[in-house]
Amino acid sequence: MAIERTLSIIKPDATRRNLTGRINARFEEAGLRIIAQKRVWLTLGQAQTFYGVHRARPFFAELTAFMASAPVVVQVLEGEGAIAKNRDVMGATNPANAAPGTIRKDFALSVGENSVHGSDGPETAADEIAFFFSGLELVG
Ligand code: ATP
Ligand code: MG
Numbered sequence: 001m002a003i004e005r006t007l008s009i010i011k012p013d014a015t016r017r018n019l020t021g022r023i024n025a026r027f028e029e030a031g032l033r034i035i036a037q038k039r040v041w042l043t044l045g046q047a048q049t050f051y052g053v054h055r056a057r058p059f060f061a062e063l064t065a066f067m068a069s070a071p072v073v074v075q076v077l078e079g080e081g082a083i084a085k086n087r088d089v090m091g092a093t094n095p096a097n098a099a100p101g102t103i104r105k106d107f108a109l110s111v112g113e114n115s116v117h118g119s120d121g122p123e124t125a126a127d128e129i130a131f132f133f134s135g136l137e138l139v140g
Pocket of ligand 2: 118
């Protein structure tokens with residue numbers, strides 16, 4: 001399988017609870033390399049742009065207000081099949097449905113406050129990485 005890059009976000013519910021290191025350990029234990037990382041506090045407008053694909057969904061206002069409610073850690077993960085592997089490590093969107101040992105099963109508070117974001121395909125990964133990072137910041 002090819003080496004891929006994916007965009008990950010450690011969400012406000014997790015940064016508030018000081019879980020950045022424990023979540024990063026899950027990525028590294030799965031063979032994903034954190035090749036770029038920074039802590040940022042999104043404005044509501046930035047959160048709305050980032051999650052624009054969900055604009056028509058009933059949870060859009062709740063989701064974007066949450067994402068702008070506290071700092072997040074945005075990061076690029078690299079590895080073999082990194083996009084799917086990261087989603088495996090994250091677990092299902094709703095922690096009630098997430099498999100044992102996944103980040104969301106172990107840390108998420110609810111379907112909305114679910115601790116992590118991960119790109120869902122190669123095109124969104126490229127777009128989401130470019131949203132947060134310049135090429136100069138990606139050191140594989
Ligand atoms: P993400 O895109 O954050 O990695 P995902 O791909 O598993 O998560 P999506 O369907 O893309 O899930 O939803 C984006 C985010 O919107 C979810 O991670 C969650 O924070 C929020 N969300 C999704 N469904 C609901 C819901 N029913 N109620 C509240 N928030 C929701
Ligand atoms: Mg998604």
